[in-house]
Amino acid sequence: MIHIQTFIFGPFQENTYIIHDHSGVGAIFDPGCYEKSEQDQLLQYVEAQNIKIDKVINTHCHIDHVLGNEFVKKHFQAPLLIPALEDPVLKAVQVYAASYGFPQYQEAEVDEFLSEEDELVIGETPWKILFVPGHSPGHLAFYQEEAQVCLGGDVLFNGSIGRTDLPGGDYQTLIDSIHQKIFALDDDVTVYSGHGPSTTVGHEKQTNPFCAIS
Ligand SMILES: [Zn+2]
16 A cells, blocks of 8 residues: 655646655655745655655656755655666756756755666555656656556646657657557556646546547
8 A cells, every 4th residue: 555645846836746655664756845835844744644765766857856855865864866867957957946046956966876677666665667758868757556556757747748848858759658658557547747636547548639549
């Protein structure tokens, strides 16, 4: 049994997720917290649920998904895991962070690089890693088979798809990632996206104006 808690942070309305299982150990995905009130919200939840956070993970490294990396890494003394091909994307953030209105942004040191071949365990629960480039060149999604959930980042949204006009983005690559990796999952898999409400694979297959399969 896994539990997924959603937080919505910042002007980009980015979804940060805390996932833990029966073991009480969990991971923070895409910490977008920047303001102290946002940091406090995360800490209060972790404390109230008595979760031991032992990983910080990025699906990809655009600014809205990494703003809180350094804070949570330091606070929980937890390693930061990012997609191997997202390293230059992360490095670029400190160059443009101030111009985006985040002058206090601090880059966190990466502890481990992830790729599709790796195995990820959160608490005692195994997650599969899917390579889904297109929105960002190294983007990864995370799939838990038993719970039928997929953390999709900014690949597929409820009724939309990720933008492809940022460096390393490519429209056809994104559509291929969705069709080959996300739509290969069962129709009733719930997709938790980087922005907006969750959806299901089946719903997007049928109704998404960008990538539905007719
Ligand atoms: Zn993004």
